[in-house]
Amino acid sequence: xxxxxxxxxxVVKFANVNGSGSASANELFARSILxxxxxxxxRNIFPSNIQGLPTWYEVRVTEAGYLGRRGGVDMMVxxxxxxxxxxxxxxxxxxxxxxxxxxxxxxxxFRDDVNVIGMPLTEICNATYSDPRQRQxxxxxxxxxxxxxxxxxxxAVIEKLFAEQYKGKEALLQxxxxxxxxGRDYALKNLQCPSGLTVKAAxxxxxxxxxxxxxxxxLGAVYGGASVCAWYPITPSSSLAEAFxxxxxxxxxxxxxxxxxxxxxxxxxxxxxxxxxxxxxxxGARSFTATSGPGISLMTEFIGLAYFAEIxxxxxxxxxxxxxxxxxxxxxxxxxxxxxxxxxxxxxHVLLFPEDPxxxxxxxxxxxxxxxxxxxxxxVMTDLDIxxxxxxxxxxSWDDKAQYDRGKVMxxxxxxxxxxxxxxKDVDGDGIPYRTYPGTHPQLGAYFTRGTTKDTYARYSEAGxxxxxxxxxxxxxxxxxxxxxxxxxxxKAKGEARxxxxxxxxxxxxxxxxxxxxxxxxxxxxAMRVRGFPFAQEVKEFVMSHPGTxxxxxxxxxxxxxxxVTEEQINVDRLISVLHYDGTPITARFIADQIANHIAAxxxxxxxxxxx
Amino acid sequence: xxxxxxxxxHPPALTKNTVGYPRRDYEGKxxxxxxGCGHDSxxxxxxxxxxxxxxxxxxVAKLSGIGCSSKTPDYFLGNSHGFNxxxxxxxxxxxxxxxxxxELIYMGVSGDGDSASIGIGQFAHAMRRGINMVYIxxxxxxxxxxxxxxxxxxxxxxxxKRGVVNSDEPLDMIGMALLLGATYVAxxxxxxxxxxxxxxxxxxxxxxxxFIDVVSPCVAFNNHxxxxxxxxxxxxxxxxxxxxxxxxxxxxxxxxYAPGETITVEQHDGTFLRLxxxxxxxxxxxxxxxxxxxxxxxxxxxxxxxxxxxxxxAVDLHEHMNTVETPLNQLTAKELCPGSAAxxxxxxxxx
Numbered sequence: 001x002x003x004x005x006x007x008x009x010x011v012v013k014f015a016n017v018n019g020s021g022s023a024s025a026n027e028l029f030a031r032s033i034l035x036x037x038x039x040x041x042x043r044n045i046f047p048s049n050i051q052g053l054p055t056w057y058e059v060r061v062t063e064a065g066y067l068g069r070r071g072g073v074d075m076m077v078x079x080x081x082x083x084x085x086x087x088x089x090x091x092x093x094x095x096x097x098x099x100x101x102x103x104x105x106x107x108x109x110f111r112d113d114v115n116v117i118g119m120p121l122t123e124i125c126n127a128t129y130s131d132p133r134q135r136q137x138x139x140x141x142x143x144x145x146x147x148x149x150x151x152x153x154x155x156a157v158i159e160k161l162f163a164e165q166y167k168g169k170e171a172l173l174q175x176x177x178x179x180x181x182x183g184r185d186y187a188l189k190n191l192q193c194p195s196g197l198t199v200k201a202a203x204x205x206x207x208x209x210x211x212x213x214x215x216x217x218x219l220g221a222v223y224g225g226a227s228v229c230a231w232y233p234i235t236p237s238s239s240l241a242e243a244f245x246x247x248x249x250x251x252x253x254x255x256x257x258x259x260x261x262x263x264x265x266x267x268x269x270x271x272x273x274x275x276x277x278x279x280x281x282x283x284g285a286r287s288f289t290a291t292s293g294p295g296i297s298l299m300t301e302f303i304g305l306a307y308f309a310e311i312x313x314x315x316x317x318x319x320x321x322x323x324x325x326x327x328x329x330x331x332x333x334x335x336x337x338x339x340x341x342x343x344x345x346x347x348x349h350v351l352l353f354p355e356d357p358x359x360x361x362x363x364x365x366x367x368x369x370x371x372x373x374x375x376x377x378x379x380v381m382t383d384l385d386i387x388x389x390x391x392x393x394x395x396x397s398w399d400d401k402a403q404y405d406r407g408k409v410m411x412x413x414x415x416x417x418x419x420x421x422x423x424x425k426d427v428d429g430d431g432i433p434y435r436t437y438p439g440t441h442p443q444l445g446a447y448f449t450r451g452t453t454k455d456t457y458a459r460y461s462e463a464g465x466x467x468x469x470x471x472x473x474x475x476x477x478x479x480x481x482x483x484x485x486x487x488x489x490x491x492k493a494k495g496e497a498r499x500x501x502x503x504x505x506x507x508x509x510x511x512x513x514x515x516x517x518x519x520x521x522x523x524x525x526x527a528m529r530v531r532g533f534p535f536a537q538e539v540k541e542f543v544m545s546h547p548g549t550x551x552x553x554x555x556x557x558x559x560x561x562x563x564x565v566t567e568e569q570i571n572v573d574r575l576i577s578v579l580h581y582d583g584t585p586i587t588a589r590f591i592a593d594q595i596a597n598h599i600a601a602x603x604x605x606x607x608x609x610x611x612x
Numbered sequence: 613x614x615x616x617x618x619x620x621x622h623p624p625a626l627t628k629n630t631v632g633y634p635r636r637d638y639e640g641k642x643x644x645x646x647x648g649c650g651h652d653s654x655x656x657x658x659x660x661x662x663x664x665x666x667x668x669x670x671x672v673a674k675l676s677g678i679g680c681s682s683k684t685p686d687y688f689l690g691n692s693h694g695f696n697x698x699x700x701x702x703x704x705x706x707x708x709x710x711x712x713x714x715e716l717i718y719m720g721v722s723g724d725g726d727s728a729s730i731g732i733g734q735f736a737h738a739m740r741r742g743i744n745m746v747y748i749x750x751x752x753x754x755x756x757x758x759x760x761x762x763x764x765x766x767x768x769x770x771x772x773k774r775g776v777v778n779s780d781e782p783l784d785m786i787g788m789a790l791l792l793g794a795t796y797v798a799x800x801x802x803x804x805x806x807x808x809x810x811x812x813x814x815x816x817x818x819x820x821x822x823f824i825d826v827v828s829p830c831v832a833f834n835n836h837x838x839x840x841x842x843x844x845x846x847x848x849x850x851x852x853x854x855x856x857x858x859x860x861x862x863x864x865x866x867x868x869y870a871p872g873e874t875i876t877v878e879q880h881d882g883t884f885l886r887l888x889x890x891x892x893x894x895x896x897x898x899x900x901x902x903x904x905x906x907x908x909x910x911x912x913x914x915x916x917x918x919x920x921x922x923x924x925x926a927v928d929l930h931e932h933m934n935t936v937e938t939p940l941n942q943l944t945a946k947e948l949c950p951g952s953a954a955x956x957x958x959x960x961x962x963x
Contacts, residue, residue: 209962219958225948227940228711230704251950259936261947263711268737272704275697275734279708282695283673283716284941286948287708305698395959398952404945437941438673438693438709439716446670448686450696460686 002094003115005196008038008063010074012147012197015087017080019051025140026057027390028161029147033061034210034392035157037202041067041509043389043585048235048328054083063202067356067392068510069585074197077143084109096195098147100139117191119146124182138179145183150191152198155184209357209395213386214290216357217316217364218243219396221288222251224365225404226314228287229264230276232295235328236384237318240290241266270298274315278306281313282449284409284437286368288314293322293335296342303377304343305451307474310424310433312371312378312407315339316364319383321583330583331384333505334555339379340533340563346471350378350481351533355508356386358393359531363486372407374481375432383554385506385585408434415444423447423458424470431477478534485532488539491515493524499599500546502539504530504560506585507552513588514595523596525550533563540568543575548602550595552578554586635663640690644683650802650828650843651681651750655688657805658719658748661812662689667717673709674719677702677731680757680830681723681750689719700731703738703747707929710743713939714930717816718745725755728764728783735785739792739821744928746815747794747823749785750802752830753841760833771838784910786920789823790903795926796822797902798919801846802829810856811919819880820926827915851914853891853905877924887919896921 004010012029016022023044030042041060047053060070075096078087091097093113101118110116121142125135148155159177166173187193218240221229231241245264252261263280267273273289280287291299296317306313319335321327340349350370352363360382367378408428410421415436421444424433433456436445447458455466493515503511508529515527528542543549543564551561558577565572578594580586626634638659643652662672669691676682678699685694697705706720720738727735727749738747753766760773764783771777789797796818800808808826815822827846829835835842840849854875877885877897887896894905902921909916936943 205963207959207963209959211962223949223955225943225945227943227948228708230708251954252948254936254947257936258934260934261936261940261943263930263933263935263940265707265711265741267704268733271701272707272734272737275701275704276708276711278697279675279695279705279710280712280940281708282705283709283712285712287712301698302701395962396955398949398955400952402945404948436693437713439671439713442668442670443691446691446693448694448696451698452696 001113001115003196004074004092004094004096006074007198007200008061008202010061010197011070011072012059012061012075012077013073013087013090014057014059014077015080015083016055016057017082018047018049018053018055020140021137022055022079022140023057025144026059028158029144030059030390031161031210032148032153032158033059033199034205035161036154036199037205038063038199039065039067039204039392041069041392043069043385045584046329054080061199063204065204066509066513066588068513069587071587071589075195077147079143088114096197098143098150115195117150117195119143119186119191124186128182138175141176141179142183145180146187146191148180149184149187149193150195150197152194152200154201155180205392207395208392210390210392211357212239212388212390213354213357213360213382214240214318214388215243216396217290217360217380217382217387219247220361220364221368222247223361223398224286224368226286226288226368227262228277228280228285229262229289230267230273230287231264231290232267232270232273234270234292234295236320236388237290237292237295237316239388240316240318270295271302274299274302274313277313278302278311281306281311281371282438286312286372286404288316288364288368290316290318292318292320293338294325296335296338300342303349304345304347306377307343307347307349308345308451309449310375310435311449312375314364314367314371314378314380316380316382318387319381327583329384331506331585332554332581332583333381333383333507334559334581336381336555336559337562339381348478348534350374350376350485352378352380352486353504353531354380354382354386355505355529356393357391358396360386361396366486369405370481370484373405373432373484374477375407375435376477381505383506408432410434410436410440410445412441415441421445422456424454424473425456426473426476430480431473431475432480482534482536485534485536487536488531488542489529490538490542491527491529493526494519495524497524497526498547499525499595500542500549501525501527501552501595502530502542502549502560503527503552507554510586510588510591511552514591517588517592518595521596523599525595530560535564535568539564540570543568543570547574548576549574550576550578550598552586552591554580556581629663630666631668633663633669635659637691638663638669638689640685640687643687645680646832648831649680650752650826650830651684652687653802653805654748654750654808654826654828655684657808657812658688660805660809661816664809665813665816667816671715672717672719674721675702675706675709676721677723677726679723679726679755681721682726684750685719685721700726700729701734702726703731703734703743706745707738707741707743710745710929711935712941714744714935715939718743720745720747722747722749724749724751724753724763724765724785728785732764732783736788736792739789739794739823741929742793742795742820742926742932744819744930745821746812747821748812749823749825750828751785751825751841752828752834753839754830754834756830756833767840770840771836773833773836785823785825786906787903790899790906790921793821794823795820795923796919797921798823799825799827799915799917801827801850801915801917803843803847804850804917807852807855807917814856814885814919814922817879817881817883818922818926820923820928846915849913849915851891851909851916853894853916853918853920854887854889854896856919857886857888877922879924880926885919885922890918897924899923
């Protein structure tokens with residue numbers, strides 16, 4: 001039978017039961033390969049459930065460093081009888097099935113075209129451990145041990161990871177090492193080791209770090225100077241606020257007193273969490289909330305207030321599958337329109353699109369800065385794929401000389417010096433007015449903040465000219481934002497490119513790989529990664545410089561395309577959508593196939609050539 | 613409303629408080645509410661209370677939601693920052709503002725529509741958290757700005773101006789505040805400034821969630837026969853349980869009253885509240901008994917007013933959260949940003 005043979009380039013998928021302790025064992029597996037210098041890209045595929053339902057962990061081993069989801073499974077570690085049939089079906093022909101053969105299974109449950117590797121995991125555990133919980137937990141470590149033999153993972157690397165994890169807990173350390181070798185020794189003695197899939201030490205990880213996007217965004221909020229956070233638990237954003245709590249506890253205590261240089265509130269709902277963040281922003285503290293699509297829906301009225309009253313606030317939207325409750329544990333990029341035009345009336349909001357945890361860190365810090373400079377809500381549009389999976393990415397960096405730019409704030413001295421303070425007056429021609437913090441000056445600088453219309457001195461007014469002045473200035477301000485948001489990143493094709501491709505956010509790693517796949521087929525595509533909204537000038541220029549531009553998105557309705565057509569008046573005929581929206585992360589295979597098929601269908605083949 | 617603007621120039625003879633302001637400096641824009649509106653009397657009481665407490669006007673932040681009551685912050689303390697937020701959401705905006713700068717005084721003004729209907733959730737949670745604020749509900753049992761619909765505090769059986777009888781149970785905000793952990797709970801009547809001003813002063817000085825339900829008749833839509841929130845009805849059914857003398861500092865306690873007639877409560881900050889008792893069976897430091905007391909009188913159709921409950925040992929949200937003394941909005945990158953060395957360590961731990 002065919003055996004898939006690959007070194008440092010394969011996919012292992014673990015099928016587990018939620019709550020069985022498999023997550024840490026599976027992550028150990030991924031980390032051990034990383035420590036051998038071989039990049040990995042793991043993804044959790046989990047249900048909206050705490051215990052009992054199926055959960056999967058898919059690890060892509062990729063020496064080339066392609067961190068997008070590949071698709072296809074070369075080895076299935078099938079530990080969940082509930083999903084057995086589906087899991088078996090997923091294995092590529094010639095791939096491997098690793099399973100627990102403690103109980104005999106009928107032949108009909110297997111496939112002829114996959115290599116079956118059975119190991120009596122339950123039997124080994126029952127013989128070694130008497131405590132039921134230990135039997136369960138160490139079963140996971142035992143299979144990691146067996147895999148280390150099958151895939152040639154260096155056991156010393158795993159032991160080192162144990163040593164780091166169980167520092168000072170000698171008993172735990174030893175029992176884990178014992179379980180690891182129990183599995184490893186069994187495999188070496190009884191199974192054909194190595195299998196066709198092997199890991200070979202390389203040097204392709206470098207100084208990269210391995211972290212999830214939610215933790216990275218939380219750290220960005222710490223570094224960006226957020227001192228108030230209000231949030232309401234919602235998958236997949238809860239771990240962002242929780243990471244912010246953890247980082248603040250460690251790094252934001254006043255040294256002399258131990259008191260907190262931050263305030264975090266778990267609010268009663270999303271309406272309150274955004275209200276609190278806005279109240280803090282109004283009062284001069286950098287503040288943010290983290291949420292997902294349903295939370296954005298609830299916050300929409302307040303977002304309109306912050307837009308119209310011009311209050312800085314940051315929202316990190318960790319997008320999931322919508323609409324409504326949608327797919328709470330699956331990924332999508334489907335909140336763009338809901339965020340870009342949130343709230344009734346004419347509104348437009350600033351959006352940032354991070355591609356990975358590093359950019360979650362950078363852009364969350366930048367969003368806090370931009371919100372104050374622009375005095376408006378700023379959205380960080382991450383998603384479940386980035387937020388809840390550990391990803392190999394550039395290390396974080398910070399310039400210690402950087403001071404926070406608090407934007408246009410009129411101080412006591414400026415007021416005392418006779419500055420004319422009009423809260424909604426455009427002094428510098430960029431559409432951004434000055435504001436004062438409450439309590440600044442006894443006689444000067446107070447104003448009344450409201451969601452109703454007002455004149456440039458913040459006085460209530462429903463006069464048409466005052467309203468027009470106000471909303472056109474807001475447009476001017478939005479225009480100013482074009483140059484302040486992260487600029488797009490262009491990747492020119494190596495050959496002559498007739499087509500362009502626009503993409504953003506978590507599509508990035510799959511796109512990078514797709515471009516290589518296409519180039520190998522002789523299809524050259526220029527690519528531009530959009531990183532902010534309003535769109536920088538270059539985005540339109542890019543589209544106009546290609547007869548056709550693909551827009552790759554993870555939503556059904558081509559939301560970024562809609563924004564491009566609306567905001568940049570681009571003829572829709574120039575834009576070709578590539579849309580992936582089943583809740584799984586987009587793959588390079590999908591993108592490359594869609595683009596290649598489209599190009600093949602629309603390429604006019606010369607008559608002669610077609611005839612031959 | 614009145615169209616007569618008051619002159620801006622003050623005669624030098626105006627009495628100034630110890631921080632140097634005449635009372636006129638605590639006023640705001642001219643009210644746009646109806647002549648005779650109870651809300652304007654409450655604004656006047658806020659002006660009086662802040663002036664008498666020698667608070668610098670700009671050290672107060674006044675926040676509101678939407679509705680007639682929520683317009684009033686424009687009509688008092690003209691040199692304070694104000695925030696007219698969205699309907700029913702004043703508590704959350706005020707909470708955030710309070711977190712950002714613990715040094716200001718936070719005055720939340722709301723109505724029965726704004727707080728008891730759309731905003732009941734945020735009202736409840738603000739009380740639970742013990743935010744250091746004055747929460748005034750200007751309660752008239754009716755939606756004024758939208759012309760006369762019942763609000764959630766309208767009494768069962770009361771009649772609207774159009775003659776409709778309300779069949780819903782009223783929402784008891786005093787009862788809820790007591791239940792939810794407000795540490796200063798009072799009720800008053802907009803027409804009784806003598807009672808109301810000291811209650812507001814006590815609430816400002818109280819460290820924690822201070823709630824005042826002020827029955828404030830709507831002259832346009834709820835001041836007719838059959839209404840239980842009319843001037844006439846409230847005057848007839850008002851049952852004051854005590855009179856509050858607000859005292860700053862320790863020295864001013866004098867033994868003017870016979871034993872048993874007064875209760876003196878020392879507050880967290882060393883100030884004293886002295887209550888002249890009008891109801892012998894009411895102890896304002898006992899929360900559970902107060903809940904019973906209020907319910908018993910309500911069942912008899914009486915509107916109990918006065919300082920109903922105070923927890924002198926109350927602490928506020930900042931204390932619960934152990935936040936630094938420096939207002940968070942004054943912290944700079946030096947205090948907030950852990951720097952590149954700490955980041956290098958984090959990077960190392962992620963490899």
